[in-house]
Amino acid sequence: MTEEFITYLRDIRRYSPRTQDIYRDVLDDFARFCDGKVEESLVPSLLRRYEADLINRGEKARTVHQHMSVLSGYCRFLMQKGVLQSNPARTVKRPKMEKRLPEYYQVRSMDAYFAATDHWAGEDELEILRSFGPAPTDKTAVEIYRHRLRRLIISLLYGAGIRRAELIGLTVGSFDPARQVLRVHGKGDKMREIPLTPSLCHEICLYLNAVESMGGGAPPADAPLLVTEKGRALYPVYVDRTVKEELDGYGITGRKSPHVLRHSVATALLDDGADLNSIKEMLGHASLAATQVYTHNSVDRLKKVYNLAHPRAKNGGSND
Secondary structure (H helix, E strand, O other): OHHHHHHHHHHOOOOOHHHHHHHHHHHHHHHHHOOOOOHHHOOHHHHHHHHHHHHHOOOOHHHHHHHHHHHHHHHHHHHHOOOOOOOHHHHOOOOOOOOOOOOOOOHHHHHHHHHHHHHHHOHHHHHHHHOOOOOOOOHHHHHHHHHHHHHHHHHHHHHHOOOHHHHHOOEHHHEEOOOOEEEEEOHHHOEEEEEOOHHHHHHHHHHHHHHHHHHOOOOOOOOEOOEOOOOOEOOHHHHHHHHHHHOOEOOEOOOOOHHHHHHHHHHHHHHOOOOHHHHHHHHOOOOHHHHHOHHHHHHHHHHHHHHHHOHHHHOOOOOO
16 A cells, blocks of 8 residues: 555655655655554554654654654545545654754855856856867866856756756756746646846856757757766756855855755845745745745844844843
8 A cells, every 4th residue: 555655646746756765765664663564553552652763763853753744644645545534643742843944045155156156157168168179078178068067056056946856857948048937847746937037048058058069969958958078967966066065165154055055045035025925936835834934034134133233232222
């Protein structure tokens, strides 16, 4: 029955392969705990014992919540199939989980990065690349192309606020230069269009010219938009490594990941007055609640400004 559930998540719910793997891993772990008797063990008492077992293993509250959410989802599936009459996972109290505010990079830090790497995205470097002829193998040409690719990875993650999987899934046809939009295949098999700035459109166009030089011809519309110097599609580790290495310096501290770039543009847009619904549509969130978390960052900064600038705050609220 568990494999039928995974098939349901894939074909009906349109969950990503990574999410399917998470569900499968949790169900396999629960199966080991109950000696393979999964359906029979979906009762409140055994679910509470499983939760206690996770905590005793040293799992964090967030991981415990994830496991119980997966089992709750499986119980709902079994209810649809008539195997269960109710959802026993809903009766299990979960450990208190500390709310984490989204991490983000300061706008000035990102501006410093783009200013320092601007030449890699320009026409001068492209002309140098072209001078090596079609499909160059020279180390200098490969290095020029690699820098341009890495810069565009950051530009798209930050400029469009897309997820890592969405970035990897982009094709040449995803980019519409005439309308200046990017068509993104997001979670739940949903498509959305993201408006692009003229400068980002220009950077993508120049990058595609570089791809043409490296490959000896224009790529077809269904080819991956972002490819390595060998013409291969990107993969998650490549993107993660690029973000970590590219953002080293420029006053950027803390965790360096594609998702923090996504948080950063959302926070910056909110600070500049963009409404939540517009940000929700850009990010591809299913509900406004997922977008509202970014308001906490803005309120936190507002409190700091208030305490530094407000006349009643600077002197502790006294009248002196």
